[in-house]
Each structure stands twice: as C-alpha cells, then as structure tokens.
Amino acid sequence: xxxxxxxxxxYDANQLLTALSEAGFxxxxxxxxxxxxRMGNSTLLIGVDDALVxxxxxxxxxxxxxxxxxVPPEIVGDLHEWYPPNLIEVVVGGATVFAVxxxxxERIG
Numbered sequence: 001x002x003x004x005x006x007x008x009x010x011y012d013a014n015q016l017l018t019a020l021s022e023a024g025f026x027x028x029x030x031x032x033x034x035x036x037x038r039m040g041n042s043t044l045l046i047g048v049d050d051a052l053v054x055x056x057x058x059x060x061x062x063x064x065x066x067x068x069x070x071v072p073p074e075i076v077g078d079l080h081e082w083y084p085p086n087l088i089e090v091v092v093g094g095a096t097v098f099a100v101x102x103x104x105x106e107r108i109g
Contacts, residue, residue: 001105002053004046005098007032008064012095013042016063020046023059047105057097064095 008016013029020027028045048056068089 001102010040
C-alpha cells in the first residue's frame with residue numbers, strides 16, 4: 001500500500017480529481033501554495049495498492065502538463081530587479097508526486 005502525495009497546479013486539479021474518481025480512486029484535496037511564482041496549488045492525498053501506483057501515475061501525467069505562461073516581472077517577487085521590465089516566460093504545471101509506504105490503511109464508514 002502506498003500513499004501518493006501529488007502536488008499539482010490548481011487549474012489541473014479539478015480535471016485530475018474527476019479522472020481519478022472515474023477510474024475508481026479516491027483522493028483528498030488540500031489547498032496549498034508555493035513554488036517560484038507562489039501560485040495556487042492543490043495537494044492530493046491518494047491511498048492506493050502497490051500494483052495500482054503506475055495507473056494513478058499515468059492519470060496524473062495525462063492531466064498535469066507543463067505549460068509556458070507569460071507573467072509580469074513583479075509576480076516573480078524579490079527577484080524582479082534581475083529581470084527586464086517586460087514580460088517573462090515561465091514554465092509551470094506538471095506534478096510532483098511522492099510515494100510513501102503505508103503500513104496500515106482503513107476506510108471507516
């Protein structure tokens with residue numbers, strides 16, 4: 001048994017949760033933020049049997065793609081003085097997934 005902790009961009013989270021649900025997986029969504037641009041993220045907690053981890057990872061990969069966004073330098077925070085005054089292209093998205101072994105898992109109710 002594994003606990004998958006997936007950190008994804010907010011704009012990917014709803015589609016990902018729908019796809020996970022349609023495939024029969026349950027997930028808990030926790031609002032989070034961080035990263036270079038301090039944009040909104042969602043942290044998903046997904047309990048899954050070891051044999052099903054590759055299937056969940058495939059679903060995450062299908063719904064959490066990297067993309068390029070154009071942002072004004074002030075969004076970059078304290079580093080704005082290092083950048084030119086025009087817009088900056090930044091790669092965002094994708095997912096960071098941690099697989100943690102779980103000794104015991106119970107669904108109550």
